[in-house]
Structure formats: C-alpha cells, structure tokens
Amino acid sequence: xxxxxxxxxxxxxxxxxxxxxxxxxxxxxxxxxxxxxxxxxxxxxxxxxxxxxxxxxxxxxxxxxxxxxxxxxxxxxxxxxxxxxxxxxxxxxxxxxxxxxxxxxxxxxxxxxxxxxxxxxxxxxxxxxxxxxxxxxxxxxxxxxxxxxxxxxxxxxxxxxxxxxxxxxxxxxxxxxxxxxxxxxxxxxxxxxxxxxxxxxxxxxxxxxxxxxxxxxxxxxxxxxxxxxxxxxxxxxxxxxxxxxxxxxxxxxxxxxxxxxxxxxxxxxxxxxxxxxxxxxxxxxxxxxxxxxxxxxxxxxxxxxxxxxxxxxxxxxxxxxxxxxxxxxxxxxxxxxxxxxxxxxxxxxxxxxxxxxxxxxxxxxxxxxxxxxxxxxxxxxxxxxxxxxxxxxxxxxxxxxxxxxxxxxxxxxxxxxxxxxxxxxxxxxx
Numbered sequence: 001x002x003x004x005x006x007x008x009x010x011x012x013x014x015x016x017x018x019x020x021x022x023x024x025x026x027x028x029x030x031x032x033x034x035x036x037x038x039x040x041x042x043x044x045x046x047x048x049x050x051x052x053x054x055x056x057x058x059x060x061x062x063x064x065x066x067x068x069x070x071x072x073x074x075x076x077x078x079x080x081x082x083x084x085x086x087x088x089x090x091x092x093x094x095x096x097x098x099x100x101x102x103x104x105x106x107x108x109x110x111x112x113x114x115x116x117x118x119x120x121x122x123x124x125x126x127x128x129x130x131x132x133x134x135x136x137x138x139x140x141x142x143x144x145x146x147x148x149x150x151x152x153x154x155x156x157x158x159x160x161x162x163x164x165x166x167x168x169x170x171x172x173x174x175x176x177x178x179x180x181x182x183x184x185x186x187x188x189x190x191x192x193x194x195x196x197x198x199x200x201x202x203x204x205x206x207x208x209x210x211x212x213x214x215x216x217x218x219x220x221x222x223x224x225x226x227x228x229x230x231x232x233x234x235x236x237x238x239x240x241x242x243x244x245x246x247x248x249x250x251x252x253x254x255x256x257x258x259x260x261x262x263x264x265x266x267x268x269x270x271x272x273x274x275x276x277x278x279x280x281x282x283x284x285x286x287x288x289x290x291x292x293x294x295x296x297x298x299x300x301x302x303x304x305x306x307x308x309x310x311x312x313x314x315x316x317x318x319x320x321x322x323x324x325x326x327x328x329x330x331x332x333x334x335x336x337x338x339x340x341x342x343x344x345x346x347x348x349x350x351x352x353x354x355x356x357x358x359x360x361x362x363x364x365x366x367x368x369x370x371x372x373x374x375x376x377x378x379x380x381x382x383x384x385x386x387x388x389x390x391x392x393x394x395x396x397x398x399x400x401x402x403x404x405x406x407x408x409x410x411x412x413x414x415x416x417x418x419x420x421x422x423x424x425x426x427x428x429x430x
Contacts, residue, residue: 007218
C-alpha cells in the first residue's frame with residue numbers, strides 16, 4: 001500500500017495535476033505543497049463546480065485533510081488571503097491550512113522586479129507570470145529575503161525589512177520603479193500577521209509527526225519537470241525543482257519516506273510561454289485539441305502551445321524523478337482525431353538521439369521522430385475501466401507504456417473526479 005505518494009508534472013506544467021492531486025487529496029490525511037509559488041495554477045472540478053487554486057494545496061476541499069504549504073515554497077501572503085477569500089465566496093470555509101515558518105515570502109517589489117527584468121530582456125524574455133517568484137527565490141539564496149516566520153516576531157521582522165529595503169530600494173530606483181516606505185510596508189504586514197499568524201508553524205515537525213502515525217500523505221508538485229531550474233529547458237524554466245527528488249528538502253523529511261511517484265502527463269503535450277517545443281503542432285489539429293481541452297493558462301489565460309506526446313521527454317523525466325506510474329490526462333480530448341502520433345526520438349543535425357539536449361539552441365533544432373497510430377471516434381468520457389476503451393485507444397496507451405518502460409496507472413477521461421480510471425492496484429489502495 002502507498003502511504004506516501006508524490007504527484008509531479010512530467011512535461012511543461014499544466015498536465016492536469018490539479019485533478020489528480022484532488023482525486024487523492026480527498027483520501028489523504030495530509031497534502032503537502034513543497035515548491036513553487038502562486039505562479040502555479042491548479043484547476044479542480046467536482047460536483048459540477050470548478051475551483052482554481054494558485055498556491056494552496058488541493059486538499060483544501062476536505063475538512064479532515066491537513067494542508068501544508070512547506071518550506072520549499074515561496075509564499076505571497078497577500079495572494080494566500082485573496083485565495084482563501086475566493087474559496088469562502090464559493091462556500092469552502094471548513095479546512096485545515098498551515099504555512100511553514102521557514103517559507104520565503106514574495107514581497108510587493110518582487111513582482112515589480114519580475115516585470116522589469118522581462119522588459120529588459122526584450123525578445124529574449126522568459127515568459128514568466130510576473131508574480132515575482134524568481135526574484136523571491138533569488139532573495140532567498142542571496143539571504144536578503146524575508147520568511148513567513150518573521151511575521152511572528154515584530155521587532156525581528158522590522159530589522160529584516162529594513163535590511164531588505166536597503167538592498168531593494170536602490171535597485172528599484174535604478175529601474176525607474178517606485179520605492180517602498182518602511183513604515184507603510186511594516187504596518188501592512190503586521191495586519192497580514194493578524195490574519196495568517198495562527199497558521200504559521202514548523203511544518204517539518206508537523207509532517208514528520210504525521211509520518212510516524214502512518215498517515216496517508218500526498219506530496220503535491222507544481223509546474224512540470226521540463227520547467228525544472230536544473231534539468232528543464234533552461235533558461236525557459238521556473239525557479240524551483242518540481243521533481244520528487246526535491247520533496248525531502250522542500251518538505252523537511254527524509255527521502256526514505258517516499259513510497260510511490262506518479263508522473264502526470266497529458267495524452268499529448270502543451271507548454272505556455274517561450275522555449276523550444278519539438279513536437280509542436282501548428283495546424284487545425286492544434287486548434288481542435290486546444291479548444292476541446294480548454295488549453296488556456298489557469299493563472300494567465302494565455303493559450304497553450306500544442307504538440308504530440310513526447311516519449312523522449314517522458315523517459316527523461318521518469319529517469320530523473322523515479323516515476324512509478326503515469327497518470328495519462330485529458331485522454332478524451334484525442335477522441336475524434338483520425339490519426340494520433342507519439343514522438344519516439346529526436347533528429348538533431350542528421351543524428352537520431354533519445355534524450356533532450358541541455359541547451360535550447362540544440363533543442364530548437366530537434367525534429368520529432370513520430371510514429372502514427374489509428375485514432376478513435378468514440379466518446380470515452382463515461383468509460384469506467386480500461387477494458388471498455390476502444391481498441392485504438394488501448395493500443396495508444398500500451399504503446400506509451402512500451403516506449404517509456406513505465407506503466408500507465410491512471411487514465412483521465414474528463415475533468416470530474418468520477419471520470420478517472422485507476423488501473424494500478426497500489427493506487428487504488430491510497
């Protein structure tokens with residue numbers, strides 16, 4: 001039985017992690033978000049209602065589930081308050097939420113700097129959400145940042161804030177941006193402390209106590225492995241490591257506790273923003289998939305780029321993250337296509353390779369080596385088990401398993417929790 005389950009994105013983000021984390025979160029004793037910030041959007045649909053989460057863990061809908069925003073995150077406290085207010089408006093008022101006292105804070109100047117840096121880059125922009133996530137992580141590592149636990153000590157917070165502004169105001173001035181007044185920021189964040197202070201604690205201790213009770217714990221990643229700051233398509237990446245390998249550091253636990261890793265992958269590929277995308281489609285099929293799959297960013301609303309399933313990427317991310325099962329998402333979106341394709345390798349400068357190159361200059365020159373398979377016309381959105389799928393659909397799943405050497409443990413045939421086919425027995429027991 002899997003008691004400690006990690007769910008990660010295995011492509012470029014937006015793979016459907018929200019649904020899978022929600023599916024397991026309603027069975028979990030604890031849900032832990034271990035990296036990223038409010039630049040990551042999760043869409044959760046159940047009982048005919050749609051909810052959009054940005055930084056709050058997906059277990060927020062279950063009153064019995066303990067939700068943890070762990071130390072590996074960068075937390076925008078104002079965004080958290082806004083998100084909670086929105087959930088309250090939608091009737092979600094009974095929940096348990098805790099925020100790590102060691103989590104770095106996203107401050108108001110971070111989003112300003114994020115936007116300014118993008119502008120300065122001109123055509124070489126990264127395509128960030130401009131929510132200040134990168135600058136917040138930069139300040140964390142340059143030791144200029146503020147942490148959530150600082151809010152609990154007003155005098156210490158004042159000292160840290162003065163130090164931060166001594167560094168940031170000159171930067172803002174050079175960029176022609178408004179500077180910040182110490183007293184205004186201090187007063188503003190002391191009010192925030194009154195709202196969130198009771199939720200701030202040592203979440204590593206909280207999680208480890210739960211681990212020793214054999215609780216069911218879900219570790220929820222944000223973004224996707226190809227946006228990893230270390231292993232993704234650098235520099236068109238996020239500012240943290242979405243991999244299961246970052247769970248121990250980002251959550252404050254030992255690696256020995258992880259039982260199972262589910263890699264969430266769309267039955268095709270998408271990405272938002274800039275960067276090389278070898279299997280990208282530009283024809284009517286891309287438009288058909290985009291509209292049918294509602295492929296627009298949860299946070300930004302930007303249309304997502306569409307491509308075929310990339311087994312090169314899948315093998316790579318599986319190796320890096322130790323993926324035990326695929327959760328194959330939006331499988332129903334492919335219904336109606338005459339043919340479907342899978343990328344099995346790349347052609348780079350006349351040679352066939354089976355790995356993503358480390359530089360985007362090489363990746364941009366990669367041409368996909370595709371195999372073409374029969375599509376299926378049937379509506380599969382109400383199918384409850386694998387054997388009931390059309391033969392062409394089953395063949396597509398089996399080919400992905402064969403090419404990636406990883407079993408498909410979950411197939412999603414629609415946005416609702418009920419539209420989920422669980423194949424792997426271990427996952428059924430979570």
